Amino acid sequence: MSALTVPTQPFAGQRPGTSGLRKKVTVFQQPHYLENFVQSLFDILPDADQRAAQTLVLGGDGRFHNRVAVQTILRMAAANGFGRVLVGQGGLLSTPAASAVIRKRAAFGGIILSASHNPGGPDGDFGIKYNIGNGGPAPEKITEAIYQRTTEITAYQTTATADSADLDLDTLGTTTLGGPAGMAVEVIDSVALYADLMQTLFDFEAMRGWFAAGHRMRMDTMCAAGGPYAKAVLEGLLGAPAGTVVNGEPLEDFGGHHPDPNPAHATELIAAMTGAAAPDFGAASDGDADRNMILGRDFVVTPSDSLAVMAAHATKVPGYAAGLKGIARSMPTSCAADAVAKALGIPSHETPTGWKFFGNLLDADRVTLCGEESYGTGSNHVREKDGLWAVLFWLNLLAVTGESVESLVRGHWARFGRHYYSRHDWEGIPTDRADTLMTALRAQLPALAGQSFGALTLETADDFAYTDPVDGSVSTRQGVRLLFAGGARVVFRLSGTGTEGATLRVYLERFEADPARHDLPPQDALADLITLADRVASIRSLSGQAAPTVIT
Ligand code: VG1
Numbered sequence: 173m174s175a176l177t178v179p180t181q182p183f184a185g186q187r188p189g190t191s192g193l194r195k196k197v198t199v200f201q202q203p204h205y206l207e208n209f210v211q212s213l214f215d216i217l218p219d220a221d222q223r224a225a226q227t228l229v230l231g232g233d234g235r236f237h238n239r240v241a242v243q244t245i246l247r248m249a250a251a252n253g254f255g256r257v258l259v260g261q262g263g264l265l266s267t268p269a270a271s272a273v274i275r276k277r278a279a280f281g282g283i284i285l286s287a288s289h290n291p292g293g294p295d296g297d298f299g300i301k302y303n304i305g306n307g308g309p310a311p312e313k314i315t316e317a318i319y320q321r322t323t324e325i326t327a328y329q330t331t332a333t334a335d336s337a338d339l340d341l342d343t344l345g346t347t348t349l350g351g352p353a354g355m356a357v358e359v360i361d362s363v364a365l366y367a368d369l370m371q372t373l374f375d376f377e378a379m380r381g382w383f384a385a386g387h388r389m390r391m392d393t394m395c396a397a398g399g400p401y402a403k404a405v406l407e408g409l410l411g412a413p414a415g416t417v418v419n420g421e422p423l424e425d426f427g428g429h430h431p432d433p434n435p436a437h438a439t440e441l442i443a444a445m446t447g448a449a450a451p452d453f454g455a456a457s458d459g460d461a462d463r464n465m466i467l468g469r470d471f472v473v474t475p476s477d478s479l480a481v482m483a484a485h486a487t488k489v490p491g492y493a494a495g496l497k498g499i500a501r502s503m504p505t506s507c508a509a510d511a512v513a514k515a516l517g518i519p520s521h522e523t524p525t526g527w528k529f530f531g532n533l534l535d536a537d538r539v540t541l542c543g544e545e546s547y548g549t550g551s552n553h554v555r556e557k558d559g560l561w562a563v564l565f566w567l568n569l570l571a572v573t574g575e576s577v578e579s580l581v582r583g584h585w586a587r588f589g590r591h592y593y594s595r596h597d598w599e600g601i602p603t604d605r606a607d608t609l610m611t612a613l614r615a616q617l618p619a620l621a622g623q624s625f626g627a628l629t630l631e632t633a634d635d636f637a638y639t640d641p642v643d644g645s646v647s648t649r650q651g652v653r654l655l656f657a658g659g660a661r662v663v664f665r666l667s668g669t670g671t672e673g674a675t676l677r678v679y680l681e682r683f684e685a686d687p688a689r690h691d692l693p694p695q696d697a698l699a700d701l702i703t704l705a706d707r708v709a710s711i712r713s714l715s716g717q718a719a720p721t722v723i724t
């Protein structure tokens with residue numbers, strides 16, 4: 173073992189964002205950069221004297237630099253005295269699969285290498301995050317402690333020497349690496365445990381029947397981590413025809429695509445789902461396979477509606493037949509799920525953006541389903557959002573109801589009303605201008621409340637703060653909210669996952685009860701809110717941009 177003393181200070185200030193630390197690959201390639209973060213993490217983890225008995229899970233979405241980082245982390249884990257690391261074969265583990273492995277194998281925690289939906293390749297992004305023993309993203313007190321530690325450490329531990337050969341990550345089985353305890357490196361099948369879990373939740377017989385009856389599906393895994401999982405489950409266990417999964421080979425640069433399943437980036441899938449000859453069901457997942465997009469023929473489902481429809485029909489799915497304990501959504505996610513919770517007589521919770529805020533509610537068994545407007549849906553089966561799980565949930569509903577995607581959603585609107593919804597992203601704003609915008613907006617809040625803008629009356633203007641009902645921790649400044657009479661909303665917040673400048677996200681929502689008005693194009697239905705958002709926040713003038721870069 174060697175303890176390297178290196179000048180880690182230049183890399184101080186690695187503050188993890190919404191979903192861990194994300195930077196350009198070139199930043200992660202700087203000597204000692206990744207090491208600084210990993211040693212800081214190991215230093216702040218509790219029960220340091222128990223390391224030899226602790227197991228870590230390690231894997232990533234397979235993007236460029238994944239294998240290099242896995243090698244580095246294994247040697248650091250060994251030198252830090254960990255007893256065992258479970259590594260996905262080839263270094264690959266989707267985020268939900270990593271969560272499932274941590275839980276099933278009772279690991280101490282896990283390190284996930286992913287920048288999720290951000291582009292990959294040598295010029296793309298890389299990322300790392302830590303998940304705790306419940307399988308979920310580390311809470312803020314841990315990420316904050318990592319950050320503090322990166323400002324202090326001067327050395328890291330590794331077993332690496334100048335001539336150490338790479339460990340074999342491709343052959344299943346266990347080998348031993350040096351270090352104080354002699355760490356076991358167990359290369360595990362990336363898919364098996366996850367596929368087993370799916371079979372405990374869904375009606376595989378009914379879904380097999382759906383395919384056998386000639387229904388067709390297109391699942392686009394965007395050349396990312398989801399491919400092997402989708403192929404094993406859909407084409408393997410469910411008998412879907414070969415070719416149902418497209419872009420199913422994980423590539424280090426995601427084939428040059430942006431593995432973000434939304435109408436702006438999954439254009440190939442949208443085109444394939446258009447027209448009378450399109451498959452019955454379309455879906456996509458992101459870089460680390462935790463996000464999902466759901467489509468019918470000529471029909472796109474918004475993530476907020478998806479959560480609400482799933483909740484309304486949950487008891488038709490075996491894993492949820494006993495009903496839901498509650499539903500949680502992130503604050504910017506539409507209120508569609510709240511309407512379902514009300515009808516079901518169960519609690520609904522509104523949390524800040526980021527899956528880590530669902531962890532305590534799930535652990536305390538207060539909620540069963542969770543969702544975010546950013547194409548994330550999940551349940552208490554793991555502690556991450558789960559792309560393929562959401563796709564199987566919909567497939568299970570299609571199979572047992574005999575309905576189409578479109579008829580399920582239209583039926584939902586007819587019963588609960590439609591929550592028109594859109595998110596406008598303004599990417600690449602110079603950070604100082606984005607900060608100015610948010611500061612100016614916050615300063616206006618007291619004066620805004622009570623004002624009327626045409627037909628819109630602003631009832632509340634505030635900055636969302638959340639008190640965790642389980643542990644009492646408080647998170648402030650989680651997004652500026654303008655709440656109008658009748659349920660319309662505009663929310664502003666800055667992204668915590670971007671790597672270039674700042675991204676302003678503007679979330680727009682309006683409720684429409686009248687079924688005769690459920691067919692408007694969303695941008696038309698939200699037009700007055702879009703105008704108002706720009707007027708209040710001076711987005712165009714402060715960003716210097718004429719229009720949002722991405723609209724979902
Ligand atoms: C975005 C989404 C958020 C999601 C996060 C991680 O964060 O808005 O809902 O939880 O990405 O998703 P932000 O701070 O950029 O708005 V993923 O697929 O990276 O794990």
Ligand code: CO
Pocket residue numbers: 288289458459460461462463
């Ligand atoms: Co993701």
